[in-house]
Amino acid sequence: MASSDLSLPGKPEWVFDREAEWDALIAFARDTAPGARLGVVSGRLRQGKTFLLETLSAVTGGFYFGAQQVAEAESLNRLGEALARYTGTPVPFHRHGWEEAVEALLALGEERPVPVVLDEFPHLVRQSPALPSVLHNACRLRRQAGRLSQARLLLSGSSLPLMRRLFGPASPLRELAGPSLTVGPLDYRQAARFWGIDDPRLALLVHAVVGGTPAYRHDYVEDDVPAGPDDFDAWVCRTVLNRRRRLYQEAHHLLQEETDHWDRALSHSALSAVATGCATQGQVADCLGTPLTDTARCLTLLRENGLLESEPDAFRPHVARLRVAEPLLAFEHGAVHAHRPALEQRDPAEVWKHARPVFDSVVMPVHFAQVCREWALNFADPAVFGARPVTAARGTLPDPAHAGGAETAADVVVRGPGDARAGVLLSVGLARWDEVMDVPHLEHLRGLLARLSDLGEDVGRARPACYGAAGFSDALRAAEAAGEVVLVGLDRLYGQG
Template structure:
C-alpha cells in the first residue's frame, strides 16, 4: 500500500470516529513538483481531503535583496541572478554568509567550491523529479535555453535535434516548474525560460567546466567564465526583473494585465524588432492600450539610438492595432544613460529611464 493510501485510510478513520472537530492537522511538504502535484490530482487517494494546497513562491527581487541584507542594488541583482529568491540558499546552504562587497570571492567559496551545499544543488533539482529519466537530454534542453535559445526551433537547433524530439522534455520541465513558457503577446509564439536562476548559472557556468570544478579549480573556472556570466546569466535575469518591475508599476492609473518580451513585426524582411518589455493593459471592447515598450541593457550605457529603436517598435506595434497614443518608452539600464538621452527624458514625460535604484524602489 502506498503512503498516500495509508494516509487516506487514517484520515478517513479519524474523521469517522471524531467528526470534523479535531484540531489535529497533517502537513505534507515537498519540493519535487512532479510528486507534490499528483497528491491531490485525478483519482489520487488524498484528493478531496486537503483544506489547503499552497505553492510557496520564492521571494521577488526586492524582498530577496532585503533578506540578504545587501545595500548595493548592482550587487543585489548579480547575486539574484545566481540564487534567485529561495530563502534556504541564504540560510542552510551558505550559513547566512552574505557576499559583502566581493561577489567574486563569495561565488568561488560558496557556489563553485566542490564541497559546498550549493555546488550540486542544481543537479539535485533535476534528479529529484521522478518524471525525468534521461538526465543528459534534460540538461541539454536546459543548457540550450540558458544559452539564449528560447523558441522550440531554436532549442532543437542548438541540440541538433528535431523539434518533435524535445516536445516531451519541454512539457516535463514545465510541469516540474524548472522552465516556464511565456507567450509573445504580439505574435502569440511560445518562449521558454529557465525558471530557477541557480539552474541557469549551473548550465551556463558550471556544467561546461564540471571536471575542472571537481578538481578544486574554482577560481580558475570563475575567472574564465565571468564574461559568460554577464551575458548569459546576469543579462537575461536583468531583463526578467525589468518585466517584473513593469508588471508591478502603476502606468498613469493603469496596471498591466500582461508583460512579456516579444517581437514588433516590421513591414519587410529584417525589419522585426525584438522588444524586451511589452506591457499591455487589460483587454476590453476597445483598442488595446500598449502601456509601455522597453529595452533592457545590463552593461551598456544607453543613448538616443536606443530611444529611436523603441520609437520604431512602438510605431510598428501601432500598425498591429494597438493604441499607442500614451505609450511610455522605458529604457532600463544597469550602466546608466548618456546626457542626450537624459535631456530627452527630462523634456518628455513619455520617456522613462529606469536605473538600478529605481528598479529596487530606492529612487
C-alpha cells in the first residue's frame, strides 16, 4: 500500500471494539496508490458491517449506498439521488444504465482517495448480472485512457456463497480485488463487555442465547440486560421468548434470509438434529429419515451460509464433526423449537420451565465446551500448554469396552505445530458445565492418553486439562499444584483469574 500524507482517523468512540477491522478499512480508504481499488467486506447478517461502513464514510467524507431488493431501474434511480445529494447537484440525475452509474462512482475519486461503498452488493448483482463485468471494464478503460481514479470501492454483502462466487477465480472482479475483510460475531469475552456483564457465569448463559451478534443487544432486545444471575430466566422470558420482541422470530428469519428459497423445513430439522447431538452427516440422515443425498445438500447449504460448521475430529481427521455455528440457532433448535406451538398460546415463563432443563443438559454443555476450545486457541498463554496452540477440537475414539459404536471423547484436544499431519498433541481435556470435577475425570484423561499412546500417538508433551464451570474438588486442586493437570474455571475463561 502506498504511503500517504493523509492522516488516518482514529476509531470513533461509539464503535465498540473492532480495532482490527477499523484499521484495515481506514488504511484502504486513505491509500494514495494510483488507480481505482476494490475491497471486499463480507459477513453474516446482524454483525455490524453496515454500521462500520456508514461510520467509515462519515469520518472520511466517503460515499455510501445501501442496496435493497428492488428492480434494477429503482436501484439506479436511488443511486442517482444519493449521488446528487453527495455531490451537491441541485436536481437528482437518473442513470440509464450501470455503465453510466459506475463511471459516476469512479469520478468521485479523481481528486483524492475516497471510499465508495456499495453495501449489500449481491442485491445489485441479482438485479443486474452484468454489473461485475461493467465494473471491471470501466476500471480497465480508465487505465488505458490514463484517467486514473482513486476511488476505493468497498463492496459489501451478507450472502456468503454469492460473495465467494463474485470474487472467486472465475469472476471478472478477481483482477481488481484487493483486501478482503470478514466482519464476524464478537468473541465471548468481547460479548460480555458489550453487554456490560461482569459475572462470568451469567455472561456465558447470555452468550449461549444471543452469541456475539452486536445487533441483538440494542435493536432486538432494546438494551434489556439481565440485572444479575437471578434475573436470567426472567430475561429469557421477556426477550427471546417474548412475542413482542424482534428476537422472538429471529431464528426463523435468520434461516429464511440466509438459505434463500431452499427447503427450510429440512433445514430446521437438520439444525435440530445437530443441536441435540447428531455430529455426522450419517447421523443426521438417520435421525431425519431422509436420503443421504438430500441431507448432504442441506448440510452443505447450511455450512456455506455460516450456520453450521464442520470440523475434523482431533483423533480421527477423516471424520467430520458438525456443530451449529450460531448460538441463537443452537438455543432455538436445541431447547425451544419443540415448544414453539405452546409459546403461541401460553405464558413464556410456564413454557421456559419445561425448556430450561433441556437448555441446561443439552445446549449449555455443548456451548461451554466450544467456549473452552476458543479459550485454549485464542486466550491461553502459550506456557499453559508448552507451545502456542494451532488447533483446539473435540476428539473421539471407539470405546473397546462397549459395543454398538460407543465412543470415548475428549472435549478440548489441543494441538500445536509439528511434523505430524495433525500437529503435536499438547493437551487432552474434559469440559463439564454442571458437575464439580474430581480425580476420576483426571483418571479418565490418563486412560485416554494411554490408549492414544498404544495407537501410536506421541503423548509425551500432552497435558491433561479439566474445564469446569461448577468448580473443582480439593483433590483435583492438589493435583494441579503438583503439576499433574491444568484446571480452567469460569474466572480463568473470562480473564478474571
